[in-house]
Each structure stands twice: as structure tokens, then as C-alpha cells.
Amino acid sequence: MITDEHKKIYKSKVEAIKKVSASSYFIEIDCGFPVEVKAGQFISIYCDGLTLRRPFSVYSNNNGKIGVLFKERGQGTKYIKSLKENDFIDIMGPVGNGFNIKNKKALLIGAGIGVAPISFLKTKLDEQKIENTFIAGFLNKQEIPNGINADIFCTDDGSYGKEGNVLTGTEKIIEQYKPDIIYACGPLIVLKQVAQIGEKYNIETQIAMEKVMACGIGVCRGCVIDIKKDGKIVNATVCKDGPVFLGSEVVWQ
Ligand SMILES: Cc1cc2nc3c(=O)[nH]c(=O)nc-3n(C[C@H](O)[C@H](O)[C@H](O)COP(=O)(O)OP(=O)(O)OC[C@H]3O[C@@H](n4cnc5c(N)ncnc54)[C@H](O)[C@@H]3O)c2cc1C
Numbered sequence: 728m729i730t731d732e733h734k735k736i737y738k739s740k741v742e743a744i745k746k747v748s749a750s751s752y753f754i755e756i757d758c759g760f761p762v763e764v765k766a767g768q769f770i771s772i773y774c775d776g777l778t779l780r781r782p783f784s785v786y787s788n789n790n791g792k793i794g795v796l797f798k799e800r801g802q803g804t805k806y807i808k809s810l811k812e813n814d815f816i817d818i819m820g821p822v823g824n825g826f827n828i829k830n831k832k833a834l835l836i837g838a839g840i841g842v843a844p845i846s847f848l849k850t851k852l853d854e855q856k857i858e859n860t861f862i863a864g865f866l867n868k869q870e871i872p873n874g875i876n877a878d879i880f881c882t883d884d885g886s887y888g889k890e891g892n893v894l895t896g897t898e899k900i901i902e903q904y905k906p907d908i909i910y911a912c913g914p915l916i917v918l919k920q921v922a923q924i925g926e927k928y929n930i931e932t933q934i935a936m937e938k939v940m941a942c943g944i945g946v947c948r949g950c951v952i953d954i955k956k957d958g959k960i961v962n963a964t965v966c967k968d969g970p971v972f973l974g975s976e977v978v979w980q
Pocket residue numbers: 769781782783784785795796797798799800801802803804805840843844936937938939940970
């Protein structure tokens with residue numbers, strides 16, 4: 728089946744690539760023309776010789792120059808890390824639904840590499856003059872990528888900002904700051920707790936999920952999760968129906 732997403736494959740060029748923390752890299756990809764991207768959408772990168780494209784959240788978009796923040800994990804990210812300025816790179820996207828930005832006082836929560844889409848979202852909220860506070864959490868100071876636009880930093884070992892994980896003290900912040908909406912991205916355990924906090928305080932939560940993906944365009948159904956819809960439990964694909972879901976609709980394991 729040919730979908731619209733199939734048509735969004737660009738042979739692009741690496742504009743810049745650099746190490747930005749102890750274990751993460753920033754790559755900027757020039758699509759050659761302006762591209763509209765919503766915060767929370769992602770691109771899938773073809774990694775030389777590997778059958779499956781690898782998905783990465785969009786971290787920045789400068790008139791069609793798309794930035795991605797990534798950590799080296801396996802063969803695909805090793806290949807991306809090896810690219811040099813002016814190398815060609817094959818990307819598909821932007822795909823996925825993205826965050827549904829609302830004109831509401833927002834608390835933004837990003838953990839680890841999950842800061843990428845949240846940082847991009849903050850840029851968009853600031854452009855639209857929507858009040859927001861962004862809390863970013865990392866293992867330690869060395870893991871904080873240069874240029875993260877967070878308002879509050881937390882590190883597990885206390886080497887920078889507040890000591891503790893990104894959710895330590897979040898309830899206190901909610902009680903003082905009184906956000907009307909929470910947007911989050913990070914490990915599943917963090918997202919589950921964000922959803923629970925949202926339910927406790929009766930605040931809408933939008934969370935960007937990650938799931939290992941194959942096609943990345945809603946065809947193979949390899950990335951389904953259970954969600955609640957109209958009193959029933961149904962399947963949803965993280966790549967096409969998501970990656971952003973309401974915390975309250977996800978069936979947490
Ligand atoms: C919507 C979405 C957005 C993402 N955004 C980012 C991002 O902004 N920056 C970033 O560094 N990573 C992001 N990821 C994770 C990224 O896709 C994986 O790190 C990457 O595919 C690993 O490829 P690899 O070939 O290097 O590793 P592999 O050899 O394929 O795998 C190495 C390890 O990574 C895990 N892994 C593989 N694919 C995924 C996946 N899709 N999600 C989670 N873990 C995976 C494997 O379980 C394994 O433990 C995102 C994933 C999704 C689904």
C-alpha cells in the first residue's frame with residue numbers, strides 16, 4: 728500500500744554533525760527546501776545496509792534543516808555517527824501525529840534523550856507566547872547535551888541542577904506552578920508516572936511514546952500498544968496514531 732508517508736522520502740545532505748554530551752550527538756540534515764514539522768513528529772533514517780529505517784524525534788527545524796539528537800546504541804546509530812558534513816542521508820518524514828499544542832500554561836518534562844522533542848516543543852510554545860516551564864532530567868552533568876533550553880535541570884547524582892530524577896519534586900512544582908497541561912517524553916517508566924500524576928491532579932497529559940519500529944508508517948503493525956477508546960480497549964500504532972498519546976488513554980502494563 729502506498730501512503731502519503733512513502734512520498735516523503737528525501738535524499739538530503741548532512742549540514743552538520745557533532746558530539747554534544749558524553750554520549751549524544753547532534754546531526755542537522757538539510758532537506759533542500761522548507762519542511763513543516765510539528766513538535767513530537769519524527770523522521771526515519773535509512774542506515775546504510777540495514778533493512779529497517781531508524782526513527783528519531785525532530786529536535787529542531789530551521790527552514791528545512793532538521794536537527795536530531797541521538798545516542799549511539801547499535802549498528803544504525805553507529806552509522807549515523809560516522810557521517811560527515813555534506814554526506815548524503817536518506818530520511819523519511821516527518822511522520823507521526825506530534826503534540827496537540829494547546830493555549831494552556833504548560834509543564835514540559837523530558838528525561839534523557841527524551842528531551843529532544845520536548846526541547847523542540849518549548850521552542851514552539853515560546854514562539855506562540857504560551858507560558859511554560861521545562862524540566863529536564865539526566866543521569867549526570869556529562870550527559871546534558873549542549874544547548875538544551877530547559878528551565879530546571881535535574882541529575883540523578885546531583886552533579887548539576889537539582890539532585891534526583893526528573894520526577895523528584897514534580898508534584899511540588901505542580902502544586903506551586905499549577906500547570907493546565909503536561910507534555911512529556913522519556914523512558915516508559917517516567918511516562919507512566921507522568922500519566923498517574925496527571926490523573927491525580929486532573930491535568931491533561933500528552934506523552935510521546937517510543938516503541939521499536941519496523942515500517943514506521945502504520946503498515947506492519949509491529950509497534951501497536953493498547954489504548955482505551957469509547958470504553959473499549961483497542962490497538963493503536965505508535966508510528967502513525969502516535970507517537971503522542973494522552974496519558975489517560977494508554978493501557979499501562
Ligand atoms: C518515535 C521514536 C522517536 C525516537 N527518538 C529518538 C531520539 O530523538 N534520539 C535517540 O537517540 N533515539 C530515539 N529513538 C530510539 C531510536 O530509534 C533507537 O535508539 C535506534 O533505532 C537504535 O538503532 P540502532 O540500529 O543503533 O540500534 P539497534 O541495534 O537497532 O538496537 C540497539 C538497542 O536500541 C534499542 N532500540 C532499537 N530501536 C528502538 C526504538 N525504536 N525505540 C527504543 N529503543 C530501540 C534496542 O532494543 C536495543 O537495545 C526514538 C524511537 C522512536 C520510536
